[in-house]
Each structure stands twice: as structure tokens, then as C-alpha cells.
Amino acid sequence: MADAAWAAQNTELRPGDILMIRTGWARYHLRELTPDEQRRGTAPRRAPGLKTDHETVESLWDHHFSVVATDNFSVKAWPASPDSPFVTDTERRGDIARTGHTGLMHRVDSVVSSPSS
Numbered sequence: 001m002a003d004a005a006w007a008a009q010n011t012e013l014r015p016g017d018i019l020m021i022r023t024g025w026a027r028y029h030l031r032e033l034t035p036d037e038q039r040r041g042t043a044p045r046r047a048p049g050l051k052t053d054h055e056t057v058e059s060l061w062d063h064h065f066s067v068v069a070t071d072n073f074s075v076k077a078w079p080a081s082p083d084s085p086f087v088t089d090t091e092r093r094g095d096i097a098r099t100g101h102t103g104l105m106h107r108v109d110s111v112v113s114s115p116s117s
Helices: 003-008 025-032 035-041 054-063 089-093 105-112
Strands: 018-021 067-070
Touching: none
Parallel strands: 018 067
Antiparallel strands: none
């Protein structure tokens, strides 16, 4: 995830650390857009964030962060990439409709434990 950046900055990560990510989205959305631009910018809703992949999940787990927070409404990039590994088989086949939660990392358990995975 960001291991190279942390190493380059001589940052020591310890279990229980809080990871705070500043994307600049909140300032941009709240202070630099007009109210009309704000409304248009939230339909469909989009935000920068962490990439939804197994490497990101593994890095967050391995570092034992107690909290991960960002300055926008989603820690993960929203919406998730269509090729996210966390899209379920039933969504890929079209058996159920894709939603705003399709492909997001909080669904890692349902995809990893799926018998067809």
C-alpha cells in the first residue's frame, strides 16, 4: 500500500496506530465548489480513497491499525472499480443487481469465504 512512502520518511508503524489520510476532498467539496457544483458532484457520488484490492486489505491487517480515517465520506475509492476482487459471483453473473456497495472492501469476508471463490 504505502510501505515504500513510510520507509522513505523513516516512519515507524506500531500496532494500534491511527492511519489518517488527507485527500483534500472535504476542503475542495465544501469550500471551493458552488452549491450547484456540490449537488452535481454527489450524483452519482464519487470520492478518492484506498484502492479496493487484496493488497490494501492485507496491508491494513498486517499493520494492525486501530482506526483508518479520511477527510471524505469513504475510506475506499467510491465507487469501487468494476474489476474489484470483492464483487461477488452473483453480481458478476447478474443474478443480483450491483449496488453502491458492490466491490467494496468491507465485503471481503463474503467473497473470500464464498465456495465458488
